[in-house]
Amino acid sequence: MATLEITTHVDARGLSCPMPIVKTAQAIKPLASGALLEVLATDAGSVKDFAAWTRTTGHELVEQSVDGAVYRFVIRHK
């Protein structure tokens, strides 16, 4: 794949821990291997949570950024 095409979006803004990873775990389940998913969150704990979650589940955290109070994660299904 030459370009990254995000097919699924999880808007977890305003949700408190652990709902950002719960919503992401729910959303990634039906996706095919290699599919990209974008998550937006405002929970500051989500930075460490997504690092731990991807490490444990084997999905890949391919991008991570912050814009003001909004954290953005791009995850590739293993």
Added chain:
Amino acid sequence: MDDSSQPLNLVLFSGTDDKLQAAAVLTAGAAALGRPVNIFLQYWALDAFRTARIADDHGLAPEAGPAGRAAVDALREAGQAPWAETLRQAKELGGVDIQACSLSMDLLHLDAPDLDPLVDGVEGVAAFLITASEGPVVFI
């Protein structure tokens, strides 16, 4: 078995909303990580899982005080899901089993149909301990 697949075993004793919320957060986090969660409901926690009462205000632990009450209310107003809803989401991810303690069922004069569908069954302490033997047991 590595640590990441080790089950999390929770014995819930307290029936106040703050402790049940803490338990629901641990459960949802573990379920998102793919860890099995075994929950055993005793005493006042079991009472809070009655169908007729699960959506009620169950108060807070005494140490919360008025400031704690205000903090919990603020989090709720900011959109935090009630603990029963967090547990429902965790169960959707799979691997979460919730059992009622049979002795507590007797204590509270409860029958299985009195309990919210979140509860998967009724068992004795020996059955729970055998299920829980592969991971830590946390008492809340």
